[in-house]
Every structure is written in structure tokens, then in C-alpha cells.
Amino acid sequence: MLEEVETWLRRRSWHADRWPPARLLAAKRAAGAAGSVSVVLPALNEEATVGRIVEAIRRELMTEALPLVDELVVIDSGSTDRTSEVAREAGAKVTHRDEILPRLPVVSGKGEVLWRSLLATGGELVCFVDADLREFDTRFVTGILGPLLTEPSVQLVKAMYDRPLGEQPAGGGRVTELVARPLLNLHWPRLAGFVQPLGGEYAARRSLLEQLPFPVGYGVELGLLIDALETAGLDALAQVDVGVRHHRHQDGQALGRMAAAIYRTAHTRLAAGPGAAEGRFAAASLTQYERVDGEFAPRTHEVDVLERPPVRELPEYPAHRARRPAA
Numbered sequence: 001m002l003e004e005v006e007t008w009l010r011r012r013s014w015h016a017d018r019w020p021p022a023r024l025l026a027a028k029r030a031a032g033a034a035g036s037v038s039v040v041l042p043a044l045n046e047e048a049t050v051g052r053i054v055e056a057i058r059r060e061l062m063t064e065a066l067p068l069v070d071e072l073v074v075i076d077s078g079s080t081d082r083t084s085e086v087a088r089e090a091g092a093k094v095t096h097r098d099e100i101l102p103r104l105p106v107v108s109g110k111g112e113v114l115w116r117s118l119l120a121t122g123g124e125l126v127c128f129v130d131a132d133l134r135e136f137d138t139r140f141v142t143g144i145l146g147p148l149l150t151e152p153s154v155q156l157v158k159a160m161y162d163r164p165l166g167e168q169p170a171g172g173g174r175v176t177e178l179v180a181r182p183l184l185n186l187h188w189p190r191l192a193g194f195v196q197p198l199g200g201e202y203a204a205r206r207s208l209l210e211q212l213p214f215p216v217g218y219g220v221e222l223g224l225l226i227d228a229l230e231t232a233g234l235d236a237l238a239q240v241d242v243g244v245r246h247h248r249h250q251d252g253q254a255l256g257r258m259a260a261a262i263y264r265t266a267h268t269r270l271a272a273g274p275g276a277a278e279g280r281f282a283a284a285s286l287t288q289y290e291r292v293d294g295e296f297a298p299r300t301h302e303v304d305v306l307e308r309p310p311v312r313e314l315p316e317y318p319a320h321r322a323r324r325p326a327a
């Protein structure tokens, strides 16, 4: 792991408990307009879960005692179920993707609706929260807002959490572990400190988000993270431990399509970004994370890079072939 990342983990990796409601409220008031908060839930057929998430945010973070969130918007991503009705009944403002920037025909994808959400919200701080979360805790929102309200130099904050898979206590984040983490460690080792680089709960300053391209599909999280690094620098990024994330899991075929979108997003940045000339193959180690005594502990493994040459290039090979004529 780069020394810069070790330093970053000490400086920019926190726990949500650092920001109790009273501290957040005081910071929001001191920030004035710069502390205005929009929470966005991208939702495609999430009628089963979107209502409880909306109710929890309204009940705990949009009250007279704690008016932390100024607007809560569900962006309907072309649902065919009752997502919009359920979200509206729970108290969210609901905007259909077709209503936003109608001159530009919509395409399907999560990134498409996150991008359009910037034209349907007004907060200077924008929080993205998936709408398929189960056992949602509003700490997911307070945790990612904390650094943005109290650390002026921070511009984007990712939630980090344990990721159970169904009844298993771990194993979730399959595309993270099999695709995104290796890609980032090998090509963008400065981002190796992120425990959940693909996590769907993150917040950022609008002033940063409005400068960044949004991959229209599932490449959006990887693209935004890489581009935020290039645009704002590592010290402007942070992560906050918010506990455990339970969500609906897609099947392997769906995750294969997700992985392809993520790889393609990385590839376009490999080809174009700084360091493209030397192929950006900058590192040969992989850092993974496990909970130890309640904290995420990094575990770095060397990635073998040695390749043996074609055997016909070996001086011993002709003699070998002479001894062993083809059968």
C-alpha cells in the first residue's frame, strides 16, 4: 500500500459516531446555504423497500428538532411497479427520469438518473442512497454528511460497511471484490484505501459533481471515484464507517453485466487519463479489508507479475525437442 494511502487512512477514514446529530445541526447552521442538503434515491422497481427508507429519513432527519435534510427526492428510473406511489405516500418528492431535461431522451441506467438528479435538486451537498436497502439506518446519511459539514477541504465521502450476502455475514460486494478492487489497486493505487469503492451511499459537494462526467450505467460509482481523484485530489476524498449494509442482491448474470460496465468505465480512463502512456500499470499489490476488533483492517497481498517467455526462446529447448521427437 502506498505511504500516501496509509496517511490518507489515518486522516480521512472515520466512524459515523464522530458526528452526533447536535454536532451536525450546529455545523449545518454555521455553513448557511453551503450546508443545504439534498438526498437522492435512484429507484428502479423498489416498491418493497423505498417507503421505509423515505419514512426513516423524514422521521429522523427532516424534523423540527433535526432539520438536517432539506429535500428528499426519489428519481423513478422507469419503474413498472408502484415505486413512485409508495415513495410519494411515504413523503418523498418523486420525479420521473423522463421529466428531467426532456430535450435529451433518457437511456436506462443508474448513472443516468444520478446525473439527471442534479437537475432535479438544489442542495449544495448531494447524498446518494440506494433504494433497495433493507434494515436502513439514517446513520448512512449522517455519516456521509458529517465530513462535508465539518471539513471544508473534503468534497466527496463514501460510506463503508460490512456487506453480508443473504444469510451469510460476509460475501457481499462481489463485483467490488472481483473487479473494482483489483482494477483500482493495480491502476489507481491511490484509491486502494477505499473499503467500499462501489458503495451506493455517498455524498459530495455539488460544486464537484457538476464538473464530473456520469457513466450512465453501473460504471457510475467507479467513474466518479476515479474522476474525483483526478479533479480534486486524494485529500478531498473520505470514507465513513456506518456499520452493516443489507440490500437486495442481483444474480450472477446481472453482476456480469455490471462488471462489464465497470471494466469499460475503467478502460476509458486507462486509455485517456494521466499516465496512459506507460499503461498505468503502476502497482502489483492488492489491499483487501476485514473487520478486526470493530475496525476495518487492511490486508495487502502481492500480485505476481512475473511471466515466463515462450519455451521456444529457451536455449535448452531445441535439445529437448531433439530428445523427444513428436509422438
Ligand SMILES: O=c1ccn([C@@H]2O[C@H](COP(=O)(O)OP(=O)(O)O)[C@@H](O)[C@H]2O)c(=O)[nH]1
Binding pocket: 041, 042, 043, 044, 045, 046, 077, 108, 109, 110, 113, 129, 130, 131, 132, 200, 247, 248, 249, 250
Ligand atoms: O437502471 C437502474 C439500475 C439501478 N437503479 C437503482 O440504483 C440502486 C442500485 O442498483 P442495484 O440495487 O441494482 O445495484 P446493486 O446494489 O445490486 O449493485 C437501486 O436503488 C436501484 O433501484 C436505478 O435507479 N436505475
Ligand SMILES: O=C(O)[C@@H](COP(=O)(O)O)O[C@H]1O[C@H](CO)[C@@H](O)[C@H](O)[C@H]1O
Binding pocket: 110, 130, 163, 164, 165, 171, 172, 173, 174, 175, 176, 177, 198, 199, 200, 201, 218, 219, 220, 221, 222, 247, 248, 249, 250, 255, 258
Ligand atoms: O459492490 C458490489 O459488488 C455490487 C454488488 O453487490 P452484491 O454482491 O450484490 O452485494 O453492488 C454495488 O455496485 C454497484 C455498481 O457500482 C452500485 O451501483 C451499487 O450501489 C452497489 O451496491
